[in-house]
Amino acid sequence: MxxxxxxxxxxxxxxxxxxxxxxxxxxxxxxGTSTEQSEPHHQMTDQWLGRWVGVEGLFLDISKDDSAGAGPGHYLLEMQYGLDADQSGTFEGQATAEGISFSREDGQHLLRAGDGEATGMKWLLEKEDCLIVATGEGYCRD
The missing domain is CATH 1.20.5 (Single alpha-helices involved in coiled-coils or other helix-helix interfaces)
Structure with a gap:
């Protein structure tokens, strides 16, 4: 027995x-909830809050999305991403393992960390602290 x-x-x-x-x-x-699983992601991307500068007046301002229910890891990306007036706006972003995922009129994008060389722009080559949307579109801090 x-x-x-x-x-x-x-x-x-x-x-x-x-x-x-x-x-x-x-x-x-x-x-666990999805919020718990994304915590390490937003801890990294929270360090990106603030202003990032591109070339020829382009910029990226990242702030936390404080709207109801947004929660950790949700951001508002205010951008002037092109020289035309219609190439600007504020977009909602969400932290991922690779960076901040967001969508704007020209498609789905991933904002990721890199250096000036990774931006593909000669004016930013010497920079070390940058965020890249795509080759030819990047924003850096001094």
Missing amino acids: EKTALALSTLLLISGCAQNSNTAASGAPGS
Whole structure:
């Protein structure tokens, strides 16, 4: 009887461990929420808050999105991203493992960290602290 109880307890324990690992492997939500999973992402991107300067008057201002329900890791990106007047606006962004994902009229973009060389613009080559949208569009700090 004692051996049966021990075997049954061991089987239940193994079964419980297998259930937890299957849940994690399948990507099914566990006890954590998406906010908890994105916390490391927004801790990195929170350091990007403030003004970033591009070339010829282009700029990027990053602020936290304080609207109801936005939560950590949500940002407002105010940008002048081209020389034409219609190439500006404020866009909602969300922290990801790679940077801040956002969408504007010209498509979906990922704002990521880099240096002046990664911007692809000769005017920013010497800069070390930059954010890049795409080659030819970057913003740096001194």
